[in-house]
Amino acid sequence: MAIATTNPATGETVEEFRAFDAEEISARIGRAAEAFEEYRRTTFAERAGWARAAADVLDGSARAIADVITLEMGKPVRQARAEVAKCAKALRFYAGKAEGFLADQPLDGNAVGAARAYVRWQPLGPVLAVMPWNFPLWQVIRFAAPALLAGNVCLVKHASNVPKTALRLQDVFLDAGFPPDAFQTLLVGSEAIDGIIADPRVVAVTLTGSEPAGRSVAEAAGRRIKKTVLELGGSDPFIVMPSADLDRAAEVATTSRTQCNGQSCIAAKRFIVHRAVAAEFRELFIKKMTSLTVGDPADEATDVGPLATEQGRRDVEELVADAVGQGAEILCGGRKPDRPGWFYEPTVITGVTPRMRMYREEVFGPVAQLHEAEDIGEAIRLANDTDFGLGSNAWTTDPAEQARFVEDLQAGQVFVNGMTTSYPHLPFGGIKHSGYGRELADLGIREFCNAKSIWVG
Structure with a gap:
């Protein structure tokens, strides 16, 4: 894939970038090692x-950076500005918390015959980050903020369709006064990753x-015995029980x-609703999904912009066509609008069964599967019947049901009566095929540290 800025709202290529050659990649890595x-x-x-x-730089240039994000991957500009603001908050969070998170951890010296024993957290060195395009600023910051505050240096191979955002973020760290080469953007394609690892x-x-x-990177790192953290796909369940506030649940679901x-x-992708309230929720959900404004992502009024790539839209179309061809029913949407760009209508589909690809594969577009469940047991069984385990939502005011969802949902996060999202304050990551390791909070900053045990006689 060429390293280029292509406007997904029009399909027009705005600018192309030269990929670094092997010599330049090696020089950049060398500069990172020296900087460390x-x-x-x-x-x-x-x-x-x-x-x-750096947080101040982001706040001061939020509108300009948001415009670049919107241009490159089609995120509605209101959401892009919110992403920039979230990044600034994360930087300030780690600025205030890093020293405490990585303070020497006292251990029981008496138990091991020491006058003193403790754990010291120390940085590892240059860490490579392979980043996606969907949250092109936030995904990098949630790695870079803890990594840099811990004393590591960062090499970022960003997605090939967001080079302007990647280079802009490199400038943010330089403008903030971080030492040169502590954070570097590598303009390289995926074929260069193995050599860098x-x-x-x-x-x-x-x-x-x-x-x-994730499999490719884990394999390459495993051959060299190097630490990895992986955050991969998800097919999050969104369970609605009879005691839920249905209107609020439908709003958040949308x-x-x-x-x-x-x-x-x-994002919630599989909506599992108790049969007692399924008809009412279905009506509310469809009404809210069809009320969304699909259009130019640079327009403040737009709710849903284009998919980031033409191939991405093609993948969504194929998954929907496969399901419909095997008996699934589209309740709303299911089409690409007759306009330039890679748009796809917000869609609700029902009757999805295990033989359909959509049941097992992640749908990376505005397509919601709607399922019914007879009781809480069936809801949990459906929710867990996936290879993924990133996040999950459960909507109920019943304390016993809440406790069961917390205990039995197989996911890295369980959000009860709220939308799954990421906060600097909470560890973030998945299980099963959604990856391993954690980002954010105290666990995230320690992932790329050496937990050095100290024994003093």
């Missing part, structure tokens, strides 16, 4: 100051992306399924 030797000795106070300055100066890898991409034009790993 100096950077790891900086203080938490210094790093926190730079992080707060193989370089002994790169000590670890994190990836947010598809399941096949937002969750169509945020980022339906291209979010933790």
Whole structure:
């Protein structure tokens, strides 16, 4: 895939970029390794100051950065501005919390015959991040903020369709005063990733992306015995029980399924509704989905913009066609509008069965599956009948039902009566084919640290 900015609302290629050759990649890695030797000795106070300055840069240029995000991957501009603001908050969060998260952890010295024993968290070195296009700023910041505050340096291979966003973020860190080469954007294609992982100066890898991409990176890193954190796909359930506030649940369901034009790993995708309220929820959900404004993502009034790539829309069309061809019913949407760009209508589909591809595969577009469940047991069985385990939603005011969902849903996150999202304050990650490791909170900053045990006699 060429490294290029292509407007998904029109299909027009705006600018192409030259990929780094092997010599330049090696030089960049070398600069990162040299920068680490100096950077790891900086203080938490210094790093926190730079992080707060980066947050200020983001706030000051939020509109311009949001416009670039919207241009490159089609996110409605209101959502793009919210993404920039979220990144600034995360930087400030780690600026205030990193030192406490990584403070020496006292251990029981008496138990091991020591005068003193503790764990010291220390940075590892240059970490490669392979990043996706759907949240082109947030996905990078949620890795980079904790990594940089811990004393690591960052090499970012961003998605090939968001080069302007990637380069703009590199400038944010430079403008904030971070040492040169502490954060670098690598303009490279996917074919270069294996060679970068193989370089002994790169000590670890994190990836947010598809399941096949995760397998490839994990295999390459495993051959070199390098730490990996993977956040992969999701097919999150959204369960609605009779005690739920149905109107609120339908409103959140609509937002969750169509945020980022339906291209979010933790978007709810499978809506499992108790039979007692299925008809009422179905009517509310369809009404809200059909009321959304599909259009130019640069327009403030737009709710749903285009899919980021032409292939992405083709993938959605194929999954819907496969389901309909085997008996599924489209309740609304199901078409691409007659206009330029890679748009697809918000869609609700029912009658999806295990023999259909959509039942097992992640639908990366504004398409919602609607299922009915006889009781809580069947709802949980349907929710867990997937290879993925990223996030989950459960809507009920019954304390016993809430407790059961918390205990039995197989996912990295369970959100009760609210939309699954990511916060700097909460660990984020999945199980099963949704990956392993955690980002954000205290667990995220420790992923790329050496937990060094210290024994003092």
